[in-house]
Amino acid sequence: MPRDPENLLYAESHEWCDVVEEGGAKIATIGISAFAIEQLNDLVYMDLPEVGKAVTAGEEFGEVESVKAVSPLYSPITGEVVEVHSELPDNLDQLNDDPYDFGWILKVKVSDDSNLSSLMDAAAYKKQCAASG
Amino acid sequence: MNTSLATTPLDAWHRSAGAKMVPFAGYEMPIQYASIVGEHQACRTSAALFDVSHMGRIRFDGDGSEHLLDHLLTRRVSDLPVGGVRYGLMCNAEGGVLDDVLVSHLKTPSDRRFHLLVVNASNHQKIIDWITPHLPDFPTVTMSDRTELTAMIAVQGPKAIDVCKKLFTFDPSRLKYYQATITDQFKKPVIVSRTGYTGEDGLELIVRAEEANRVWENILLAGRDEGFTAVGLGARDTLRMEAGMPLYGHELNESIDPISAGLSFACNLQDRTFVGSDALRAIKAAGPKQVRVGMIPEGKRPAREGCDVLDLDGNKIGCVTSGGPSPTLGHPIAMAYVATQHANDKQFQIDIRGKSVLANATPLPFYKRSKKV
Numbered sequence: 001m002p003r004d005p006e007n008l009l010y011a012e013s014h015e016w017c018d019v020v021e022e023g024g025a026k027i028a029t030i031g032i033s034a035f036a037i038e039q040l041n042d043l044v045y046m047d048l049p050e051v052g053k054a055v056t057a058g059e060e061f062g063e064v065e066s067v068k069a070v071s072p073l074y075s076p077i078t079g080e081v082v083e084v085h086s087e088l089p090d091n092l093d094q095l096n097d098d099p100y101d102f103g104w105i106l107k108v109k110v111s112d113d114s115n116l117s118s119l120m121d122a123a124a125y126k127k128q129c130a131a132s133g
Numbered sequence: 134m135n136t137s138l139a140t141t142p143l144d145a146w147h148r149s150a151g152a153k154m155v156p157f158a159g160y161e162m163p164i165q166y167a168s169i170v171g172e173h174q175a176c177r178t179s180a181a182l183f184d185v186s187h188m189g190r191i192r193f194d195g196d197g198s199e200h201l202l203d204h205l206l207t208r209r210v211s212d213l214p215v216g217g218v219r220y221g222l223m224c225n226a227e228g229g230v231l232d233d234v235l236v237s238h239l240k241t242p243s244d245r246r247f248h249l250l251v252v253n254a255s256n257h258q259k260i261i262d263w264i265t266p267h268l269p270d271f272p273t274v275t276m277s278d279r280t281e282l283t284a285m286i287a288v289q290g291p292k293a294i295d296v297c298k299k300l301f302t303f304d305p306s307r308l309k310y311y312q313a314t315i316t317d318q319f320k321k322p323v324i325v326s327r328t329g330y331t332g333e334d335g336l337e338l339i340v341r342a343e344e345a346n347r348v349w350e351n352i353l354l355a356g357r358d359e360g361f362t363a364v365g366l367g368a369r370d371t372l373r374m375e376a377g378m379p380l381y382g383h384e385l386n387e388s389i390d391p392i393s394a395g396l397s398f399a400c401n402l403q404d405r406t407f408v409g410s411d412a413l414r415a416i417k418a419a420g421p422k423q424v425r426v427g428m429i430p431e432g433k434r435p436a437r438e439g440c441d442v443l444d445l446d447g448n449k450i451g452c453v454t455s456g457g458p459s460p461t462l463g464h465p466i467a468m469a470y471v472a473t474q475h476a477n478d479k480q481f482q483i484d485i486r487g488k489s490v491l492a493n494a495t496p497l498p499f500y501k502r503s504k505k506v
Contacts, residue, residue, distance in 0.1 A: 041165065041169065044433065044458040045433050045434045045435060045458075065434070067169045067371060067457060067458055067460070068164075068169065068367050068457070
């Protein structure tokens with residue numbers, strides 16, 4: 001399970017990312033932040049990639065839709081999808097209550113973590129949200 | 134932010150209620166206060182208050198205003214009795230829709246009759262500019278733009294009439310659907326019409342701008358125990374979509390004619406001449422090239438405006454004009470134009486950003502309220 005939101009990394013595009021060592025590999029768990037979920041409001045659909053698909057830091061890996069609009073989801077990290085949270089698209093209402101635990105979307109086996117330093121820590125991300133909120 | 138955006142007289146109220154404000158048709162308008170789905174459901178189960186002050190209100194006084202409007206509208210106005218409201222289209226010479234409008238025939242307490250045209254916010258100036266050159270042909274008619282002097286509030290939902298009945302000195306249930314009157318409410322004149330854009334029973338009120346907050350708060354308070362809720366443009370759109378109602382800029386524009394849009398009922402073509410009538414007669418005789426249809430995409434993924442509609446062999450036959458989730462029905466709905474030869478197809482495919490989704494044809498509207506017994 002992901003760590004406390006204070007210990008996660010955040011992308012400008014509102015995805016969170018938790019990188020841990022598992023059996024010699026780096027595994028990143030990815031989700032979307034509570035702030036983004038609140039802004040999106042009334043989620044109705046989520047499109048997830050298949051296991052085995054390559055994702056690239058800063059590039060789209062799926063979509064989430066609210067009543068009004070479609071929003072792309074961007075990968076905070078480069079690697080290969082090793083697990084998807086298949087129960088999530090049918091339980092999007094639970095994302096509001098639990099974005100950092102039940103709300104995980106993907107697990108990615110990291111092949112390149114050179115961009116990690118460009119992600120924000122919780123304090124910097126909070127600042128970004130305050131500025132745009 | 135664009136500083137030239139206009140605000141409605143209820144702007145401060147919206148902000149204090151925590152509304153998310155967005156630019157819309159030159160105004161800053163509330164898109165939602167909390168949840169679009171919650172606001173949608175409030176309208177279907179109780180009643181919703183909408184600030185629709187951004188819509189244009191244009192008044193025509195003087196002898197012959199009905200003839201001016203007869204000349205410009207697809208629907209006959211000259212036989213509209215005092216207290217009547219009629220939906221019609223204003224077309225260009227080619228039959229393209231300039232706007233869809235409501236025209237009311239009203240009488241002031243001092244017995245002056247006038248016509249009031251309510252137009253879409255996005256077309257407000259265009260319609261004034263369109264009508265102005267026709268005015269010299271009707272020298273006894275004066276046109277006045279009442280939009281900034283007034284506010285417009287829609288109260289829509291199954292409990293709207295009952296609550297307003299208790300609040301008003303006038304009994305709004307005496308109005309039939311598509312009737313309007315001028316009445317003193319809250320000690321000020323109010324135009325009350327039994328019209329709306331949600332598929333629910335309800336009223337639309339036009340009040341003086343300075344009265345807007347008082348009227349709005351009075352109605353919200355009177356309906357508080359019944360669940361009356363302020364509702365933004367987000368839910369207004371999902372409500373009108375479920376009700377199968379066209380929206381200008383989506384189902385209607387200047388390159389679409391009312392026959393193709395499925396609005397033949399709003400075109401009186403017999404024994405009449407009006408701007409666009411020859412073109413519409415020709416389109417009716419030849420048959421429209423495309424028709425507006427309703428469809429239900431399979432699965433949960435909503436088709437959105439601009440998605441291509443394909444036949445089952447994968448050939449493009451049309452385009453989605455409005456689409457999204459239906460909060461009442463619990464699945465996506467979409468309106469689209471398809472080539473006329475496909476009007477009666479039972480199934481389509483919709484290309485939702487690169488993925489084909491099967492969609493089943495369904496008659497419009499998607500949702501119809503149950504009539505009171």
